[in-house]
Amino acid sequence: xxxxxxxxxxxxxxxxxxxxxxxxxxxxxxxxxxxxxxxxxxxxxxxxxxxxxxxxxxxxxxxxxxxxxxxxxxxxxxxxxxxxxxxxxxxxxxxxxxxxxxxxxxxxxxxxxxxxxxxxxxxxxxxxxxxxxxxxxxxxxxxxxxxxxxxxxxxxxxxxxxxxxxxxxxxxxxxxxxxxxxxxxxxxxxxxxxxxxxxxxxxxxxxxxxxxxxxxxxxxxxxxxxxxxxxxxxxxxxxxxxxxxxxxxxxxxxxxxxxxxxxxxxxxxxxxxxxxxxxxx
Ligand code: AMP
Ligand code: ZN
Ligand code: FE
Ligand code: FE
Numbered sequence: 001x002x003x004x005x006x007x008x009x010x011x012x013x014x015x016x017x018x019x020x021x022x023x024x025x026x027x028x029x030x031x032x033x034x035x036x037x038x039x040x041x042x043x044x045x046x047x048x049x050x051x052x053x054x055x056x057x058x059x060x061x062x063x064x065x066x067x068x069x070x071x072x073x074x075x076x077x078x079x080x081x082x083x084x085x086x087x088x089x090x091x092x093x094x095x096x097x098x099x100x101x102x103x104x105x106x107x108x109x110x111x112x113x114x115x116x117x118x119x120x121x122x123x124x125x126x127x128x129x130x131x132x133x134x135x136x137x138x139x140x141x142x143x144x145x146x147x148x149x150x151x152x153x154x155x156x157x158x159x160x161x162x163x164x165x166x167x168x169x170x171x172x173x174x175x176x177x178x179x180x181x182x183x184x185x186x187x188x189x190x191x192x193x194x195x196x197x198x199x200x201x202x203x204x205x206x207x208x209x210x211x212x213x214x215x216x217x218x219x220x221x222x223x224x225x226x227x228x229x230x231x232x233x234x235x236x237x238x239x240x241x242x243x244x245x246x247x248x249x250x251x252x253x254x255x256x257x258x259x260x261x262x263x264x265x266x267x268x269x270x271x272x273x274x275x276x277x278x279x280x281x
């Protein structure tokens with residue numbers, strides 16, 4: 001079972017890299033993609049925790065914004081973790097998440113909610129990429145709402161008046177940075193319309209021109225119809241097709257291995273990286 005998209009406490013997941021690796025090995029995963037938001041901080045612990053037959057595809061999920069302001073996530077896998085331009089791009093994204101969080105908190109305070117940056121810091125694991133899920137956890141701790149899901153359905157939704165975006169590269173720039181670092185770029189859940197505005201079918205052409213390698217088709221946030229459309233686009237543009245859980249521990253309902261990638265598609269993707277970087281024990 002190949003699951004190429006998961007999160008740990010290094011971003012907004014709730015399992016440490018060690019726990020995630022153990023769970024993946026015991027649930028029959030053969031290749032695990034480690035893709036924390038805008039961070040490679042979990043790589044070392046995951047590698048040190050490897051045992052048995054599990055293989056690791058180290059990566060990151062890069063937050064992007066199109067020229068039109070549409071939020072897009074780009075999975076980078078098998079890139080050189082020491083690549084400075086890519087690490088700088090990730091660091092810039094993480095840095096702007098702090099003033100962004102301050103603004104969202106000010107908006108919530110202005111609307112009368114009793115929430116502070118200290119509350120959010122207390123809900124954020126040390127070294128994690130700061131995100132709205134941590135704000136949601138702080139709101140739950142303060143009994144303002146009852147779950148992350150409730151927070152995302154209302155108070156901190158993209159369409160909410162309290163929402164603030166943060167700096168992010170365009171998807172094209174992030175693809176170029178991932179490829180220049182020797183990795184492969186797979187666009188994550190591109191048609192997940194239940195999350196908000198999505199890419200148009202036409203926009204895939206410029207992603208391919210920038211070096212896109214694959215499309216995440218099988219993902220719980222994409223309907224049958226959205227998957228069918230994406231399969232057609234992938235075939236037309238000769239892109240690899242992936243499926244993944246986007247596991248977040250208890251932070252989301254998503255279960256490890258609930259959607260998977262076919263072995264042949266993974267072999268194809270792996271062959272497009274500059275070096276063989278899959279980690280096995
Ligand atoms: P941010 O990057 O700070 O804007 O936060 C977005 C992140 O929140 C995404 O990466 C999702 O994984 C997570 N997220 C979105 N919707 C939900 C939800 N309903 N429940 C839990 N986490 C969510
Ligand atoms: Zn997330
Ligand atoms: Fe995502
Ligand atoms: Fe994700």
